[in-house]
Amino acid sequence: MKTFQAYQHRPACFRDVAETQWNSWIWQQQNAVRNRFGLKKVFPSFPDEWLKMAEAWESKGFRFLITPYVAALVTKDEQENPLENEPVWRQVFPMFKDFSDNARPDEYSKADENWEIDEEMISPIAQHKYDNRVLVMTADxxxxxxxxxxRSLQSNAQEERHGGRPHWAQTIGAIRQRPSxxxxxxxxxxxxxFDNANVEEMLKDLRGIPHVKAIRIHTxxxxxxPYRIDENFCGLLKKYEVTEMGVHMIHPQEITKDFVDAVERVRAGGAKTLLLTDTPLIKGVNDSAEVLRELFMELYTSGVKPYYLSHNMPNIPAAAHQRTSVKRGLKLWNSLKRRISNTAMPEYIITAHSGKKTVPESEEGTPDFIYEQDQNGWPVIRFKNWKGDWAIYQDAQD
Ligand code: SF4
Structure with missing residues (x-):
């Protein structure tokens, strides 16, 4: 049983906050650090060098937002500063001195940030993927x-989309017209x-469409x-028979008592909702067999099924700092396969524009999953997608 409880480790600036207030998800959002000017309140001796990294990040239009819960979760030194290579801190703060290498084809670029395929868009926020699924981008x-x-860094989302709710009625109408x-x-x-009233409206609308059999919520x-997974929300999971919730976890340090309590609230609410994880593989954070092993076992024994190990996608900022090669990921995955229960093992996948693809176990590839180089010598994978068409995936160098 996990014993780390964030409230017990809250930063000094929150010392006088009552536990009931701390456990309010709205209070957490209201008291989050939203830009570099808020960092010194939570971490009083925050290094100037790191502030410069935050400034560089913001100057590119990228965002960061650190809740008090996450600030409590990161391991800190005697000055109450996060440790430099701290695995949770690395996920929420841009610890990159040189984060943009435009020469890399897998580095973030505004021109390539839109992964939506026009012919699959059935409303400004909904994409009909594969044969039977629609992905709704509910918020920006x-x-x-x-x-x-x-996705969180998409500049066009900030400028153009302004959240999905204005497009909801159109989206529901489009789904209603598609029996597939x-x-x-x-x-x-x-x-x-969104608050529970808004979430309930969305779930109610979807459950009003007879051909929609499965509803999934990815958060x-x-x-x-984790306080957002509150009792009322868990009641909605049961009431609207939500089929699955995506549990996006990366490092065993994230499996706190607060997390386990959130899982317990889902169960206590009586919902049959499957809890399935998606774990991106991030260089310097979880690209280690020991870390992945502990993560998968902790999730499994918490009643959450490790479902995907996702190779970190191309077109992300600081790709050089955050991506490994697919072969390296496969070596890690193969080192765990059959060493831990198969139920605790996720499927290792790459995600390309045209959809997901399972990485085959053979480190040499297969006839429909070929490791090669592009004309500039950059590692790419040529593979047959779910439609049987050939597609290209930008791999990374180690
Ligand atoms: S992983 Fe999810 S929560 Fe994190 S920035 Fe992307 S969309 Fe937002």
Missing amino acids: ACLGYCTYCF VEEVILSGGDPLL RAWLHN
Whole structure:
């Protein structure tokens, strides 16, 4: 049983906050650090060098948002500053002296940031993927931002989309007209940025469409603000028979008592909702067999199924600092396969524009998953996608 409870480790500036207030997800969002000017309040001796990194990040239009919960979770030194290579800190703060290498084809670029395929868009916020699924980008913001995620950093989202709710009625109408849509994924940004009344409206609308059999909610509240998984929300999971919740966890340090309590609230609410994880593989954070092993076992024994190990996608900022090669990920995955229970093992995947693809176990590749180099010598993978078409994935150098 995990014993780390964030309230017991809260930063000094929150010393007088009552536990009931700390446990309020709204209080957590209201008291989050939202830009570099808020850092010294929570970390009084915050190094100037790190402030410069934050400034460089913000000057590119990238965001960060650190909740008090996450600030409590990171391991700190005697001055109450996060340790430099701290695995949670690295996910929420841009610890990159040189984070942009435009010569790398997998580095973030505004021109390539839009992964939406026009012919799959059935509304400004909904994409009909594969044969039977629709992905709805419910919000253009998150409960906290992850430095490795291109979606939260999409500049066009900030300028153009302004959140999904204005497009909701159109989205529901489009789903209603498509009987092939059996499954709807509420994604983001983070759908749990909305309050329970809004979430209930969305779930009610979806449950009003007979051909929608499965509803999934993908959130990173489990890390940024586990108090968001509150009793009322868990009641909605049961009432609207939400099929699955995505549990996006990266490092065993994230499995706190607060996290386990959130899992317990889902169970106590009586929902049959499956809890399935997606773990991006991030260089310097979890690209280690020991870390992955502990993570998968902790999740498994907490009643959460490790489902995907996702190779960190191309077109993210600081790609050089955050991406490993697929072969390195595969070596890690192979080193765990059969060493831990198969139930605790996720599927290792890459995500390309045209969809996900399982990485085959053979480190030499297979006839439909070929490791090669592009004309500039950059490692790429040529693979057959779910439609049987050839596609290219930008790999990374180690
Ligand atoms: S991983 Fe999820 S929560 Fe994190 S920035 Fe991306 S969309 Fe937001």
